[in-house]
Amino acid sequence: MFDSHSKSKKHIVVLTGSGISAESGLKTFRDSGGLWETYDVMEVASIDGWYKNKELVLRFYNERRKQLEQAAPNKAHLLLKKLEDNFKVSIITQNVDNLHERAGSKNILHLHGELTKVRSTKDPNYIVDIGYKEIKPGDKCPRGGQLRPHIVWFGEAVPAMEEAIGLTQEADIFVIIGTSLNVYPAAGIVDYVKPEVPIFFIDPKPANTHYRQNLEIIAEKASTGMEILLKKLEVS
Secondary structure: OOOOOOOOOOOEEEEHHHHHHHHHOOOOOOOOHHHHHOHHHHHHOOHHHHHHHHHHHHHHHHHHHHHHOOOOHHHOOOOHHHHOOOOOOEEEEEOOHHHHHHHOOOOOEEEEEEEEEEOOOOOOOOOOEEOOOOOOOOOOOOOEEEEEEEHHHHHOOOOHHHHHHHHHOOEEEEEEEEEOOOOHHHHHHHHHOOOOOOEEOOOOOOOOOOOOOOOEEEOOOHHHHHHHHHHOOOOO
């Protein structure tokens, strides 16, 4: 049981994946009926796919942006925000949507980029928030570089990994929500949790992590799992 008098001093670090956004109606890649059944992931989510067919890639992310505009944060997002009433909370997300932001969470690190932003193929420092607008072939930055989604694709480095590892090492409590722990290097973040730190893993089909110490699996969807977690952490 957690000491209620020390809650304000505890730092909860949360790793979220597509499962937390699925309840908002956003398609995942891996689930039945997901994006991998419609698209070859290497054609729309790899740097090679971008070089091969920029129009297809731009169209794919334009569709994702339209879908995101119609979505809303679900209970799991909102309960994560509620944790900030009692804890310091840092969210490391593999998701490119903005549902954590729209739920009001303050400290969010996007490992794989952000769907509502674009960057230049010529100037790496040119990153602009476009909201839910489309990117078209011929849309360029001031230096003439084609604009592309501000997404980390397969075949590209993950610039935020070092910061994510640093946050993970600071955690007093570590929470995993809605991720298969199959995509590296993000899946390796859990290896940086200190041995004495409790880990809560919320997912209907959690990955095999039995080797971890202090691990508690909550085999539920994100919203139900978050309700259970708040009870365990004595948050009312």
